[in-house]
Amino acid sequence: QKEVEQNSxxxxxxxxxxxxxxxxxxDRGSQSFFWYRQYSGKSPELIMSIYSNxxxxxxxxxxxxxKASQYVSLLIRDSQPSDSATxxxxxxxxxxxxxxxxxxxxxxSP
Amino acid sequence: GAVVSQHPSxxxxxxxxxxxxxxxxxxxxxxxxxxxxxFPKQSLMLMATSNEGSKxxxxxxxxxxxxxxxHASLTLSTLTVTSAHPEDSSFYICxxxxxxRREETQYFGPGTRLLVL
Numbered sequence: 001q002k003e004v005e006q007n008s009x010x011x012x013x014x015x016x017x018x019x020x021x022x023x024x025x026x027d028r029g030s031q032s033f034f035w036y037r038q039y040s041g042k043s044p045e046l047i048m049s050i051y052s053n054x055x056x057x058x059x060x061x062x063x064x065x066x067k068a069s070q071y072v073s074l075l076i077r078d079s080q081p082s083d084s085a086t087x088x089x090x091x092x093x094x095x096x097x098x099x100x101x102x103x104x105x106x107x108x109s110p
Numbered sequence: 111g112a113v114v115s116q117h118p119s120x121x122x123x124x125x126x127x128x129x130x131x132x133x134x135x136x137x138x139x140x141x142x143x144x145x146x147x148x149f150p151k152q153s154l155m156l157m158a159t160s161n162e163g164s165k166x167x168x169x170x171x172x173x174x175x176x177x178x179x180x181h182a183s184l185t186l187s188t189l190t191v192t193s194a195h196p197e198d199s200s201f202y203i204c205x206x207x208x209x210x211r212r213e214e215t216q217y218f219g220p221g222t223r224l225l226v227l
Contacts (some may be wrong), residue, residue, distance in 0.1 A: 043221040102153040
């Protein structure tokens with residue numbers, strides 16, 4: 001059973017702080033990794049994809065991948081109340097299907 | 111780019127009726143689309159992979175005769191929930207991959223909220 005694990009949270013951070021979201025996965029053969037944001041009652045929207053070990057930055061978001069440790073994270077700098085949402089980690093494994101974690105709820109307080 | 115639409119956005123139906131949900135890729139071609147279901151406070155669960163011009167591939171535990179999928183063109187897949195029951199009430203979301211760009215990224219539609227009375 002391929003699994004993607006996330007802490008359900010909520011993770012609470014003050015406005016302007018750095019939010020750190022973590023994810024581990026079980027399928028060592030996974031090659032593609034994604035972070036989606038899902039607001040309550042809405043469908044997921046893509047934030048970032050990452051395929052290689054290391055960091056990938058896009059604006060206030062940085063994704064980090066460590067395949068040896070089977071770990072992927074998302075850092076959100078200068079967190080804003082509008083960043084409050086559930087963040088879903090998703091992994092594509094050997095059969096090209098996307099497996100989602102249960103998501104981490106982020107709450108950014110003004 | 112990479113916009114996916116779904117219709118309807120919300121539907122309420124009586125138990126025993128059938129409901130059709132459409133998923134369209136608006137600005138790209140998608141030979142493969144995916145159907146997910148999400149119950150409250152749960153993660154997305156893949157129901158089936160929809161392949162243009164061929165039969166859908168269903169995940170274990172998903173009844174193919176109850177959830178009919180048709181992918182008749184490169185931009186349209188439909189999911190029909192047949193003889194719907196209250197336990198089928200859920201948030202149904204489709205996604206699509208951009209076949210021309212050969213990306214693995216899946217772009218999601220806005221979802222369809224189904225309530226079966």
